Amino acid sequence: MSTTTSTKFLKSLSTDFTKLLFNAEDYNVIIKVGDSNFKAHSCILRARSPYFHSALSRDWAMKEGNNIIFEKPNISPKIFEMILSYLYSGTISLEQEHPTTILDLLTASDELILLELFTHVKEYFF
Amino acid sequence: MSSRKQPKGKIRPPKKPNSADAQFNDNWDRLAQAIREIHKKNASILSFEELYRNAYNMVLHKNGDKLYNGVREVITQHLEEVAVSQVVPAFPLSGASSSQTNPNGAGGANFLKVLKTVWEDHTTCMLMIRDILMYMDRVYAKTANVPLVYDLGLDLFRDTIVRSQNYPIQNHLLEVLLQQIKLERENEIIDRTNVKASIDMLLELTDASTKDTVYATDFENKFLETSSEYYRVEGQMLVGEYDAPEYMKKVDKRLNEEEQRVRHYLSQTTEPKIRNIVEEELISKHLKTVIEMENSGLIPMLRNEKMDDLGRMYKLFGRVVKGHDEMKSAISDYIRELGKAINETVTSNTTAEGGNAASGDKQTGATVAVRWVQEVLDLKDKFDKVQNLALSNDKAFQTSFNEAFEYFINKNSKSPEFISLFIDDNLKKGLKGKTEEEVDSVLDKTITLFRFIGEKDVFERYYKQHLAKRLLLGRSVSDDAERGMIGKLKVECGYQFTTKLEGMFNDMRISSDTMTDFKEYLDKSVLEKPKLDLSVTVLTSTFWPMNLSASPRCNLPPELTKACGTFQNFYLGRHSGRRLTWQSNMGTADIRGSFKARKHELNVSTYQMVILLMFNDKQDGESLSYEQIKGESDIPEADLKRNLQSLACAKYKILVKEPKGKEINPGDQFNFNNDFTAPLQRIKIQTVASKVESEGERKETREKVEEARKHQTEAAIVRIMKDRKTMEHNLLIAEVVKQLQSRFMPNPALIKKRIEALIEREYLERATGDRRVYNYLA
Numbered sequence: 001m002s003t004t005t006s007t008k009f010l011k012s013l014s015t016d017f018t019k020l021l022f023n024a025e026d027y028n029v030i031i032k033v034g035d036s037n038f039k040a041h042s043c044i045l046r047a048r049s050p051y052f053h054s055a056l057s058r059d060w061a062m063k064e065g066n067n068i069i070f071e072k073p074n075i076s077p078k079i080f081e082m083i084l085s086y087l088y089s090g091t092i093s094l095e096q097e098h099p100t101t102i103l104d105l106l107t108a109s110d111e112l113i114l115l116e117l118f119t120h121v122k123e124y125f126f
Numbered sequence: 127m128s129s130r131k132q133p134k135g136k137i138r139p140p141k142k143p144n145s146a147d148a149q150f151n152d153n154w155d156r157l158a159q160a161i162r163e164i165h166k167k168n169a170s171i172l173s174f175e176e177l178y179r180n181a182y183n184m185v186l187h188k189n190g191d192k193l194y195n196g197v198r199e200v201i202t203q204h205l206e207e208v209a210v211s212q213v214v215p216a217f218p219l220s221g222a223s224s225s226q227t228n229p230n231g232a233g234g235a236n237f238l239k240v241l242k243t244v245w246e247d248h249t250t251c252m253l254m255i256r257d258i259l260m261y262m263d264r265v266y267a268k269t270a271n272v273p274l275v276y277d278l279g280l281d282l283f284r285d286t287i288v289r290s291q292n293y294p295i296q297n298h299l300l301e302v303l304l305q306q307i308k309l310e311r312e313n314e315i316i317d318r319t320n321v322k323a324s325i326d327m328l329l330e331l332t333d334a335s336t337k338d339t340v341y342a343t344d345f346e347n348k349f350l351e352t353s354s355e356y357y358r359v360e361g362q363m364l365v366g367e368y369d370a371p372e373y374m375k376k377v378d379k380r381l382n383e384e385e386q387r388v389r390h391y392l393s394q395t396t397e398p399k400i401r402n403i404v405e406e407e408l409i410s411k412h413l414k415t416v417i418e419m420e421n422s423g424l425i426p427m428l429r430n431e432k433m434d435d436l437g438r439m440y441k442l443f444g445r446v447v448k449g450h451d452e453m454k455s456a457i458s459d460y461i462r463e464l465g466k467a468i469n470e471t472v473t474s475n476t477t478a479e480g481g482n483a484a485s486g487d488k489q490t491g492a493t494v495a496v497r498w499v500q501e502v503l504d505l506k507d508k509f510d511k512v513q514n515l516a517l518s519n520d521k522a523f524q525t526s527f528n529e530a531f532e533y534f535i536n537k538n539s540k541s542p543e544f545i546s547l548f549i550d551d552n553l554k555k556g557l558k559g560k561t562e563e564e565v566d567s568v569l570d571k572t573i574t575l576f577r578f579i580g581e582k583d584v585f586e587r588y589y590k591q592h593l594a595k596r597l598l599l600g601r602s603v604s605d606d607a608e609r610g611m612i613g614k615l616k617v618e619c620g621y622q623f624t625t626k627l628e629g630m631f632n633d634m635r636i637s638s639d640t641m642t643d644f645k646e647y648l649d650k651s652v653l654e655k656p657k658l659d660l661s662v663t664v665l666t667s668t669f670w671p672m673n674l675s676a677s678p679r680c681n682l683p684p685e686l687t688k689a690c691g692t693f694q695n696f697y698l699g700r701h702s703g704r705r706l707t708w709q710s711n712m713g714t715a716d717i718r719g720s721f722k723a724r725k726h727e728l729n730v731s732t733y734q735m736v737i738l739l740m741f742n743d744k745q746d747g748e749s750l751s752y753e754q755i756k757g758e759s760d761i762p763e764a765d766l767k768r769n770l771q772s773l774a775c776a777k778y779k780i781l782v783k784e785p786k787g788k789e790i791n792p793g794d795q796f797n798f799n800n801d802f803t804a805p806l807q808r809i810k811i812q813t814v815a816s817k818v819e820s821e822g823e824r825k826e827t828r829e830k831v832e833e834a835r836k837h838q839t840e841a842a843i844v845r846i847m848k849d850r851k852t853m854e855h856n857l858l859i860a861e862v863v864k865q866l867q868s869r870f871m872p873n874p875a876l877i878k879k880r881i882e883a884l885i886e887r888e889y890l891e892r893a894t895g896d897r898r899v900y901n902y903l904a
Binding site: 055 | 174175178253257261264
C-alpha cells in the first residue's frame with residue numbers, strides 16, 4: 001500500500017454503504033429471491049460484480065415502472081442477503097454460520113463469479 | 127412477466143432421474159434458441175438470469191465443450207446466412223468495371239455500408255452472447271485453452287464473412303476499399319465513415335497464423351502496392367507538367383493528404399509505410415529532375431531569392447536520404463560558379479589596368495579590391511539569408527557553403543591583399559557617411575571572409591603595410607577602431623598574430639611622448655633651433671614593414687638634414703646603443719607654395735617636398751629634366767616616377783610636364799606651375815593611397831612571404847624536435863603541418879627542404895639505424 005494513501009476511512013465507507021442497503025434510499029432494483037424482495041442500487045451492484053454488470057445492463061434489465069426487476073430463484077434469501085451485504089460493505093462474517101450455509105454461500109459465489117468471496121469462503125471452509 | 131417465471135418450473139428437471147444427456151439437450155435447445163433470438167434482435171423476451179444459469183449448469187456438469195462447440199455452430203450458421211442474404215446481394219456490379227458503372231463508387235460505398243451494418247450487428251450480438259456465457263468464459267475457456275467466446279465470434283466472422291470460402295467477399299472488400307481510396311485521391315468525396323468501419327473491422331480481426339491483424343495481412347500490402355504504382359505514375363506526370371515550386375506544392379499536398387488519410391481511417395502503423403512510398407516515388411525518384419528544372423529549379427530559386435520555395439524544398443527533400451546532399455552540392459556548385467565570376471571580373475579589371483599600371487591610377491586599384499570584397503560579402507549575405515530563412519540554419523549546409531567560399535576565395539591569389547585593402551578602406555578617415563556601428567558590422571563580416579583565407583601570413587604582411595600607412599599618414603579613423611579590428615584578428619588567430627601590430631601602436635604612442643620631450647629639449651637648449659617643425663616617429667624595425675638592408679636613399683635638403691641631426695643627437699643621448707635609420711619614403715611634409723594667384727599650403731610626401739624644393743633655386747620658366755631630378759634627389763626610380771606623377775599628372779598639377787601625358791618617361795621636362803589655382807587654401811597631394819600591388823611588387827611580397835615561411839617552418843621543426851627528441855619523418859611532417867596550417871598550408875617538399883637545411887646546420891641528425899627517423903641535437 002502506498003504510504004501516501006490512508007485507508008483509515010474505509011471502515012466508515014463500509015458502514016455508510018451498509019446503511020444505504022438497509023435504508024434502500026433511492027433504490028432502483030428489486031431482487032426477488034424466494035419470498036423475499038431485496039431493494040438495491042444498480043450502480044453499486046454493477047460496479048461490484050461483473051455478473052450484475054451484465055444482468056442489470058440496458059441489454060438485459062427487465063423493468064417494471066422505474067425499477068429493474070431481477071429474479072434469482074436458485075439461491076436462498078439468507079444466502080442472498082449475505083452476498084448483498086458483502087457487495088455493499090466489503091465485509092462478511094462466517095463465524096456464527098452453519099456449515100451448510102457456508103457451503104451454499106460457496107456455491108452461490110461461484111455461480112455469480114464473486115472471486116474474492118469464493119476464495120475467502122473456500123479457505124474458511126477447508 | 128409471467129413468461130419469465132416459466133424457467134422456475136424447468137429448474138426442477140435436473141432432479142429427475144433423466145439421463146444427463148437429455149437434460150443437456152433440453153438446456154442447450156433453449157440456449158441455442160436464445161442465441162437465435164439475440165441474432166434476430168429479439169433479446170428483450172429473454173431472461174439473462176435463466177440463460178446464464180443454464181450455461182452455468184452445463185459447464186458445472188462438465189458439458190463445457192459441448193456448449194462451446196454448439197455456440198460455435200449456431201454462430202457460424204447465422205453468419206453463413208448473413209453472407210448469403212445480406213453481403214452477397216450487396217456486391218458492387220461486376221467487380222473490376224465497377225468504377226465505370228458507378229463513377230462515384232456508389233456501389234462500393236453501399237457494399238461497405240452493408241458490411242458495416244453486418245459487422246455492427248455481429249459485435250452487438252457477441253457482446254450479449256458473451257454476457258450469458260460469462261461462466262463458460264471464466265471457467266471452461268480458461269481450462270480448455272480455447273478463445274473466449276467474443277474472440278471466437280471474431281474468428282468466425284473472419285472465416286465466414288471476411289475470408290469466406292464460399293463467396294468472393296474478400297476480393298470485393300479489398301477492391302472496394304482501394305477503389306474508394308483512389309477516388310478520394312482523385313478529389314472525389316467519399317463516405318469515410320463506411321471505409322473507416324471496414325478498416326476498423328479488419329483491424330479487430332486477427333490472422334490465426336501471423337497473429338497480426340487481418341488489416342495487416344490482407345489489406346495493407348495491397349494498399350501499399352497500389353499506392354506505389356499510383357504515385358509512380360503521378361510522379362512522372364507531375365514532373366512533366368509542373369515547374370519546381372508547383373511540383374513541390376503538389377508533393378506537399380500529397381504527403382499531407384496521405385497523413386490525413388491514415389489519421390482518419392487507416393491504421394497508424396501504415397503511416398510511415400505510405401509516407402515512405404510517397405517520398406520514394408515523388409521525391410527520391412525526381413530529386414535531380416526537380417533540382418535541375420530549367421527556370422524554376424534550385425538555382426533559379428536562389429537567383430530570385432524564393433525563400434518560401436527554398437524552404438519547402440529543404441523540408442521536403444530532407445525527408446529522403448539523398449535529398450539534402452543533392453541540394454547541398456547543387457548550391458555549393460552554384461556558389462563556386464558565382465565566386466568564379468566575381469574573381470573573373472576582378473582579373474579582367476586588373477589585367478586591363480595592368481597596361482597602365484604606371485599611370486598612377488591608384489584609386490581604381492583599391493576600388494577593384496574593395497569591389498571584390500564587397501561582392502563576396504554580398505554573396506555571403508545572400509547565402510546567409512538563404513541559410514537563415516530557408517535552411518533552418520542547417521549546420522551541414524553551412525559547412526558546405528563555407529567550403530565553397532573558401533574554395534573560390536583562395537582561387538583568387540590576391541584575396542589576402544584585397545581583404546586587407548577593404549579593411550583599410552573602412553578604417554580610413556572620412557568614412558563616406560558610415561557610422562562607427564556600420565563600420566564595425568562591415569568589419570565583422572570581413573572577418574568571416576578572413577577565416578576563409580588559407581594564407582593568413584600573406585594577409586598579415588599586407589595588413590601591416592596598410593596599417594603602417596594609416597598610422598604614419600595619420601589617416602586612421604580612430605585608435606579605437608584600429609584596436610577593435612586588431613582585437614577581432616586576435617580572436618581569430620591568437621596574440622602571436624597581433625603582437626607586432628600592437629607594437630606598431632606602441633611606437634606611435636611613445637613617439638608622440640618623445641616629440642613633446644624633444645620640443646622641451648629644444649626650448650631649453652642653446653642650440654640653434656631648426657628652421658622647420660620636425661616631427662619624428664621612431665619605429666621599431668621588427669614591428670614595421672620596412673626593408674633595412676635596402677634603406678631608401680634620398681638627398682634631403684640641408685635644412686632638413688640639420689634638423690634630423692639635432693633630433694638624432696637628442697634621441698641617442700637618451701637611448702644609447704640604438705641605431706636610427708631615416709625612412710624618407712614614409713614621411714610627409716607641409717610646405718607653403720607661392721603661386722601667381724595666391725599662396726597654398728601643400729601637404730606632400732617627403733619625396734615630393736624634395737622634388738619641389740629643387741624648383742626654389744630655379745628662375746620662372748626654367749625647367750628640370752627627369753634625369754636632373756633623379757640625379758640630384760637620388761630617389762629610387764619607382765618612387766620618383768610615382769611622386770612626379772602625383773605632382774604633374776594628377777588632380778593638382780603643381781608641376782607642368784613636357785611632353786604632356788599620364789606616364790613619366792626619361793627625358794621629360796618639368797616646370798613649376800606658377801599659374802596653378804585651386805579653391806582650397808590647403809591642398810593634399812595624394813600619393814601613398816593604398817592600392818593593389820603591381821606584378822613586380824607582388825613578386826617581391828611573394829618572395830618575402832616565402833622567406834618568412836622558411837623561418838617559420840624551421841622554427842616549428844625545431845620546436846617539435848626539441849620536445850620529442852626523436853621522430854619519424856611522416857609524423858614530423860604531419861605535426862609541422864598541424865602547427866602551421868592556421869597561418870598557411872606548408873607543402874611537404876618545403877618542410878623536407880627545411881629539415882635538410884637543419885641537418886646541415888646540425889640542429890638535427892638522421893638516426894643511424896633508420897634514415898627516416900630524425901634525432902634532435904641539443
